[in-house]
Amino acid sequence: MSGTFPMRNSPQVLSVPGPNQRPRKKVALKPGFSPLDWARLSASGKDLRGVTELRLITMDEVALHNKRTDCWMVIAGKVYNVTHYLEYHPGGKGELMRAAGKDGSALFNDTHPWVNAESILRACMIGFCSEPSRRQTKAVEKSDDSA
Ligand code: HEM
Numbered sequence: 001m002s003g004t005f006p007m008r009n010s011p012q013v014l015s016v017p018g019p020n021q022r023p024r025k026k027v028a029l030k031p032g033f034s035p036l037d038w039a040r041l042s043a044s045g046k047d048l049r050g051v052t053e054l055r056l057i058t059m060d061e062v063a064l065h066n067k068r069t070d071c072w073m074v075i076a077g078k079v080y081n082v083t084h085y086l087e088y089h090p091g092g093k094g095e096l097m098r099a100a101g102k103d104g105s106a107l108f109n110d111t112h113p114w115v116n117a118e119s120i121l122r123a124c125m126i127g128f129c130s131e132p133s134r135r136q137t138k139a140v141e142k143s144d145d146s147a
Contacts, residue, residue, distance in 0.1 A: 010114055027092035035120075038088040042123035048084045049126050056130040059103070066101025068093065074103040074129045075117045081124045103133045 006012035008021070042048065057072075057079045065072035071083045073096075082089075082096065089096045091111065099107050108117060 007114060025092075025095070026090050029090065030087065033088045035088070035090065038085065038120070041084070041088075042120075048081065048124040050081050050083075051126045054125065055127045057127040058130050062103075062129070063101045068097065068100075071097070071100045072126070073099050073101070074105065074133070075108055075121070076105050077129050077133070078118065078125055079127045079129055080117075080121045081126050082121065083124075085121065085124060103129065105133050 059074070062072045062074060062079060065081070068086060069083065071081070071086060073080055073082050086093045086096055095111075096104075098104075108115070
C-alpha cells in the first residue's frame with residue numbers, strides 16, 4: 001500500500017486529471033449493465049461459474065479460456081470465470097480481455113488497486129490457481145538469494 005492519499009488514479013481524485021495523473025478510462029456501459037445490475041445478477045442464483053466445484057487449476061488450463069464467449073482469469077491467486085462479467089466491467093470488455101486466459105493481477109493492481117475483485121466476482125469464482133504469479137515467484141527467489 002503506498003503512503004499517498006488519495007491513491008494515484010483513485011476515484012477520490014478530482015475527475016479532471018492533473019499533469020501527473022492518468023486520465024480516467026471508464027466506458028459507458030449498456031443500459032442494464034451497471035454495477036448494481038451485476039450485483040443483482042450475482043445474487044440471483046444464476047449459474048455464472050459453469051463448473052460444479054472449486055478446485056486447483058493450472059495456468060495451462062486457464063489459458064484455454066481466452067475468448068469473449070469463454071473467459072477465465074486469475075486475480076490474486078483465485079480463478080474466475082469472467083465471461084458473464086465482461087459486459088459489466090466499468091473499464092470495458094476490451095480492457096478486461098487483455099488479461100483473458102492469464103493472471104490479470106498485475107494489470108488489475110496497476111489500474112485499480114481499490115477495487116474489491118473478490119467481492120465483485122464471488123459468484124463466478126471457479127477455483128484456485130495452482131501456480132504462484134510471476135510477481136510472487138520473483139519475491140520468493142529474492143528472499144532465497146538473501147538467505
Ligand atoms: C476481473 C477483475 C476485474 C474487476 C472485478 C474489475 C472491476 C473494475 C471496476 C469496479 C472498475 C471501476 C473503478 C472505479 O470506478 O473506480 C474498473 C475500471 C477499470 N478497469 Fe477493471 N476490473 C477487473 C480487471 C481489470 C483488468 C485485468 C484490467 C486490465 C487492464 C482492467 C482495466 C480497467 C480500466 C482501464 C478501468 C477504468 C479505470 C478508470 O476509471 O480510468 N480491469 N474495473
